[in-house]
Amino acid sequence: MKENNNSEQQLKELCIILINILNSMKKEGIIDEQQYLKHTKLKKKFIEYLDKLEMLQ
Known part of the structure; x- marks a missing residue:
């Protein structure tokens, strides 16, 4: 488990x-808002999920 x-x-x-x-x-204009959202959406959900799990333990 550890x-x-x-x-x-x-x-x-x-x-x-x-x-x-x-x-x-x-910020530097290398990617636009749509690309940013595409690449961060799942990562942010994963972080939120782990944070919720940590709170339950």
Whole structure:
């Protein structure tokens, strides 16, 4: 169970890093709003899901 939690935490951290990179790319005009939303939607849902799980434990 601890291995699974560690993997989930690592994935959460990776999602946060990727969202931050995408934020920078959007600010610099490299990607537009549609591309940003396409690439961040699932990552944000995953982070929210893990946050809810952490609250239940």
